[in-house]
Amino acid sequence: MFRSRVMSVPLGLLCRCKAREVQRASKILRLVTASPVQTVRHFNGVNEPHQQYEVSHAHPRVLITGSLGQLGTGLAKVLSRYGRNNVIMSDILKAPRQTQESGPYLFADILDFKKLQDLIVSYNIDWIIHFSALLSAVGENNVPLAMRVNIEGLHNVLELAKQYKLKIFVPSTIGAFGPDSPRNPTPDLCIQRPRTIYGVSKVHAELMGEYYFYKFGLDFRSLRFPGVISADTHPGGGTTDYAVQIFHDALKTGEFDCYLREDTMLPMMYIDDCLRSIVEFMETPSERLTMRTYNVSAMSFTPAEIADAVRKYVPNLAVTYKPDKRQSIADSWPMRFDDSNARRDWGWKHHMEIDDLCRAMFDYLTPIYKDTSNKMKEQVA
Numbered sequence: 073m074f075r076s077r078v079m080s081v082p083l084g085l086l087c088r089c090k091a092r093e094v095q096r097a098s099k100i101l102r103l104v105t106a107s108p109v110q111t112v113r114h115f116n117g118v119n120e121p122h123q124q125y126e127v128s129h130a131h132p133r134v135l136i137t138g139s140l141g142q143l144g145t146g147l148a149k150v151l152s153r154y155g156r157n158n159v160i161m162s163d164i165l166k167a168p169r170q171t172q173e174s175g176p177y178l179f180a181d182i183l184d185f186k187k188l189q190d191l192i193v194s195y196n197i198d199w200i201i202h203f204s205a206l207l208s209a210v211g212e213n214n215v216p217l218a219m220r221v222n223i224e225g226l227h228n229v230l231e232l233a234k235q236y237k238l239k240i241f242v243p244s245t246i247g248a249f250g251p252d253s254p255r256n257p258t259p260d261l262c263i264q265r266p267r268t269i270y271g272v273s274k275v276h277a278e279l280m281g282e283y284y285f286y287k288f289g290l291d292f293r294s295l296r297f298p299g300v301i302s303a304d305t306h307p308g309g310g311t312t313d314y315a316v317q318i319f320h321d322a323l324k325t326g327e328f329d330c331y332l333r334e335d336t337m338l339p340m341m342y343i344d345d346c347l348r349s350i351v352e353f354m355e356t357p358s359e360r361l362t363m364r365t366y367n368v369s370a371m372s373f374t375p376a377e378i379a380d381a382v383r384k385y386v387p388n389l390a391v392t393y394k395p396d397k398r399q400s401i402a403d404s405w406p407m408r409f410d411d412s413n414a415r416r417d418w419g420w421k422h423h424m425e426i427d428d429l430c431r432a433m434f435d436y437l438t439p440i441y442k443d444t445s446n447k448m449k450e451q452v453a
């Protein structure tokens with residue numbers, strides 16, 4: 073029966089499918105061969121000689137914490153190139169059916185050390201991608217919880233990564249800088265005195281990760297991301313969320329209330345660039361990295377500039393500016409990010425500028441809102 077089904081597929085289609093598979097496989101192969109295989113490192117006298125670990129594997133088994141958020145959902149899809157069952161998603165939320173069907177998904181509270189330990193052992197994990205966090209605006213509304221999730225949670229994963237010799241990625245943010253940092257541009261190394269619990273917890277994560285690297289040889293890696301813009305998930309309560317919401321409101325109502333001033337410039341990045349940066353960074357041989365935490369960026373814009381770009385698609389978009397308490401957070405953050413070290417050390421390059429990201433957002437969202445409004449019209453009729 074199986075044979076007859078295969079036989080009934082037209083030969084041309086079969087060839088096209090095969091060609092696509094070959095293309096995809098060679099892309100994966102390029103990515104994989106670019107990664108170091110089983111390198112063992114010693115650290116110039118800072119670490120004890122017995123502190124060794126495997127830097128990477130051809131097909132790492134990856135645990136993503138906080139994987140149902142804006143970044144985790146997309147990254148799990150990208151990493152499925154390592155094998156469907158090699159990406160273990162985890163969070164404290166009930167996952168949509170689609171996620172549950174796409175590969176392993178497990179409940180894991182970042183504060184539950186034993187549960188995480190069990191998961192790492194049972195699934196033979198090689199890398200942790202640590203996304204669980206409360207973001208800037210949410211964190212300010214619940215400081216005790218933000219301290220627990222962002223700081224205690226980090227301690228758990230760092231310690232586990234050390235014990236089990238895992239490679240670990242912990243994202244940082246433009247929010248790790250503060251009003252005393254140079255803001256235009258902000259280099260990798262400068263004064264960091266953030267004024268949000270989110271920012272403080274991220275500086276803590278950067279320093280703790282680097283400490284574990286120097287002290288224990290842990291392969292800790294971190295990228296400081298700007299505001300990340302995506303269409304397929306809703307943002308998790310950060311100060312840059314307006315740059316996602318404007319697309320939804322433009323399509324839904326043609327009106328947008330912006331909680332930042334029109335001239336507030338912040339660095340931003342489209343999700344595809346963000347996810348690609350993580351994969352490329354994680355696959356970079358350790359010896360090419362001169363730092364453990366890098367700025368990465370793509371573009372900077374103000375609410376007025378993104379509104380103008382959106383008006384190319386929704387010409388009558390009406391925007392009102394009503395700054396709220398997130399304005400003071402934004403005013404303390406970088407306006408432009410200097411990511412020249414990432415570009416030099418591991419070849420970071422962004423692909424998407426403001427017009428590209430508008431096109432991508434409208435390509436994704438327009439059919440969805442059209443469909444909804446058609447359904448509503450049908451219901452009214």
Ligand SMILES: NC(=O)c1ccc[n+]([C@@H]2O[C@H](COP(=O)([O-])OP(=O)(O)OC[C@H]3O[C@@H](n4cnc5c(N)ncnc54)[C@H](O)[C@@H]3O)[C@@H](O)[C@H]2O)c1
Pocket residue numbers: 137138139140141142143144162163164165180181182183202203204205206207221243244245246296297298299300301306307308309310312
């Ligand atoms: N999205 C951005 O613009 C941006 C920018 C810079 C850095 N980052 C960083 O990237 C990471 C992911 O960001 P995101 O936008 O996907 O965040 P998000 O808020 O969308 O997702 C975070 C996830 O963490 C989970 N979580 C909360 N408490 C938890 C707990 N106790 N145990 C386990 N999971 C828990 C949440 O359920 C949520 O799914 C965060 O560390 C964030 O600081 C994000």
